[in-house]
Amino acid sequence: MTGGSVGDVVTRYHTLQTPLHLESGAVLNDIVIAYEQYGCSPAHGNTILVCHALSGDAHAAGMHKGDKHPGWWDGVIGPGKALDTDRYCIIATNVIGGCKGSTGPAAINPDTKLPYGPDFPVITIRDMVAAQHTFLIEQEIHDLYAVVGGSMGGMQSLQWSVEYPGFARRIVVIAAAGYSTPMHIAFGAVGRAAIMTDPAWKGGRYSADEKPDRGLSLARMMAHITYLSDQSMHKKFGRRLQEKTEYGYGFETEFSVESYLKHQGRSFVQRFDPNSYLYITKAIDYYDLTKNGSLSEGLKETDAKFLILSVSTDWLYPPYLSEEIVMALNSIGKDVQYTEVMSGFGHDGFLLEDDQMNYLIGRFLTPLTVADIMIRDPPTIRGCATIRAAAATMIEREVNHLPVLHADGTLCGIVTSWDIAKAVAGEHTMLDEIMTKNVLSVSADATLRDAAKILDKYHISALPVVGQGKVVGMLTSEQLSHIAERR
Numbered sequence: 001m002t003g004g005s006v007g008d009v010v011t012r013y014h015t016l017q018t019p020l021h022l023e024s025g026a027v028l029n030d031i032v033i034a035y036e037q038y039g040c041s042p043a044h045g046n047t048i049l050v051c052h053a054l055s056g057d058a059h060a061a062g063m064h065k066g067d068k069h070p071g072w073w074d075g076v077i078g079p080g081k082a083l084d085t086d087r088y089c090i091i092a093t094n095v096i097g098g099c100k101g102s103t104g105p106a107a108i109n110p111d112t113k114l115p116y117g118p119d120f121p122v123i124t125i126r127d128m129v130a131a132q133h134t135f136l137i138e139q140e141i142h143d144l145y146a147v148v149g150g151s152m153g154g155m156q157s158l159q160w161s162v163e164y165p166g167f168a169r170r171i172v173v174i175a176a177a178g179y180s181t182p183m184h185i186a187f188g189a190v191g192r193a194a195i196m197t198d199p200a201w202k203g204g205r206y207s208a209d210e211k212p213d214r215g216l217s218l219a220r221m222m223a224h225i226t227y228l229s230d231q232s233m234h235k236k237f238g239r240r241l242q243e244k245t246e247y248g249y250g251f252e253t254e255f256s257v258e259s260y261l262k263h264q265g266r267s268f269v270q271r272f273d274p275n276s277y278l279y280i281t282k283a284i285d286y287y288d289l290t291k292n293g294s295l296s297e298g299l300k301e302t303d304a305k306f307l308i309l310s311v312s313t314d315w316l317y318p319p320y321l322s323e324e325i326v327m328a329l330n331s332i333g334k335d336v337q338y339t340e341v342m343s344g345f346g347h348d349g350f351l352l353e354d355d356q357m358n359y360l361i362g363r364f365l366t367p368l369t370v371a372d373i374m375i376r377d378p379p380t381i382r383g384c385a386t387i388r389a390a391a392a393t394m395i396e397r398e399v400n401h402l403p404v405l406h407a408d409g410t411l412c413g414i415v416t417s418w419d420i421a422k423a424v425a426g427e428h429t430m431l432d433e434i435m436t437k438n439v440l441s442v443s444a445d446a447t448l449r450d451a452a453k454i455l456d457k458y459h460i461s462a463l464p465v466v467g468q469g470k471v472v473g474m475l476t477s478e479q480l481s482h483i484a485e486r487r
């Protein structure tokens with residue numbers, strides 16, 4: 001997919017005026033939310049909130065001055081991309097508990113004037129979302145067009161739908177789950193143990209000069225394996241050695257994958273706070289949207305359209321976890337679409353498969369409407385005409401359906417070539433005798449999906465498109481099948 005860049009961007013900061021009552025019972029005051037905003041100005045119904053994964057931040061797109069990489073979802077956010085900045089206002093915030101500008105354990109505790117460290121209260125995904133909600137309200141944004149996120153971002157998207165039903169019209173959940181599994185918790189536990197057993201951790205009260213870097217690096221190395229796949233590791237590294245010493249195979253000689261993981265660990269300690277890692281992984285582990293053991297029960301109050309995406313080779317959040325969400329939503333009659341993205345990248349596929357993400361998310365957020373494919377200014381006929389005149393118009397204009405109009409141009413019926421055939425057999429003369437009078441119609445801004453549902457439900461093959469009382473177009477099942485074949 002082609003698309004432009006949002007260009008140079010800066011992170012902004014907002015201090016919440018409202019204290020945040022956390023799920024743990026603790027209260028946080030003066031919370032700072034780091035955020036970035038791209039595209040149109042926020043207006044009623046045009047704003048999309050993007051939620052990041054474990055180590056992400058508010059810098060989702062565009063370039064920060066001096067950086068060598070753009071924001072973490074630059075491939076999907078920008079003019080003409082799925083999160084189209086020509087159409088929408090895109091907002092990304094850093095979660096509370098994080099370390100990229102929003103209040104987290106490395107922030108200064110106003111009571112002690114020292115970093116919170118281990119005194120920072122336990123936070124949950126629900127708390128992260130509550131902070132985003134307060135932030136939006138204080139920015140005078142009272143509804144969202146969509147909430148979109150992958151991995152922990154997907155958990156936030158789902159939590160939004162449960163916590164604030166109706167606030168967001170569309171919810172996109174990628175490579176996520178309705179709850180953290182024992183395996184997620186197990187990986188989280190090992191990562192936390194790596195940090196907490198590093199002598200430099202010092203019960204969480206480490207100094208800026210001496211952080212538990214070894215522990216954090218180890219935690220990231222281990223976690224990063226879970227973001228890859230067997231297939232991607234074969235392809236990326238094989239059994240290659242990074243460099244062979246002149247002595248041949250020495251104990252120090254690194255495999256390519258070993259060197260890669262060390263690089264990931266080393267670069268992670270440059271950009272992430274160890275205590276934040278503990279708090280955020282704990283928030284992920286506590287995440288559980290089931291109620292009385294049922295995901296359907298937990299999602300009962302949601303009121304949005306859902307797009308759920310999984311990644312075929314993701315073994316951390318395997319497709320079955322997404323399918324559980326889909327089944328739960330289906331079982332309670334919610335509007336949900338699902339696709340398993342075919343990708344060899346594993347869990348991080350949601351950050352790498354830009355083309356598929358753009359196509360699937362773009363189609364969901366900005367679906368084709370009836371206006372995009374309808375026949376404009378279609379031939380019509382007056383209700384007082386003869387059947388012969390209708391047949392002649394159909395042959396001349398090569399159509400099988402004619403909307404029938406009153407003298408004032410408003411719709412009063414529809415006639416099809418099948419009606420004409422029946423009329424000949426029944427020896428009728430006037431159109432009024434054979435046309436369908438209870439004609440169904442659709443508006444030009446209806447989605448093709450909604451229009452297709454009407455055609456299917458009533459077993460009909462065409463719908464006049466009506467705007468301001470007048471017929472402005474015609475939509476047929478034939479056009480819909482052409483579109484389905486092309487997409």
Ligand SMILES: CC(=O)SCCNC(=O)CCNC(=O)[C@H](O)C(C)(C)COP(=O)(O)OP(=O)(O)OC[C@H]1O[C@@H](n2cnc3c(N)ncnc32)[C@H](O)[C@@H]1OP(=O)(O)O
Pocket residue numbers: 051052053054055056057072153242256257259260261263267348351352
């Ligand atoms: C919403 C969010 O989750 S935001 C957080 C997302 N970001 C992260 O997870 C940060 C870590 N980044 C990554 O894991 C990756 O960059 C991804 C998943 C985002 C993208 O993956 P890719 O484009 O395939 O990059 P890849 O995983 O190959 O990493 C490239 C880096 O590894 C280095 N590298 C690659 N192979 C090796 C090797 N054998 N030995 C040492 N270093 C290596 C590259 O030099 C490059 O370094 P740089 O980032 O310092 O420039």
Ligand SMILES: N[C@@H](CCO)C(=O)O
Pocket residue numbers: 053054055056151152227348
């Ligand atoms: N690699 C991503 C995905 C984790 O789910 C991150 O570190 O945030």
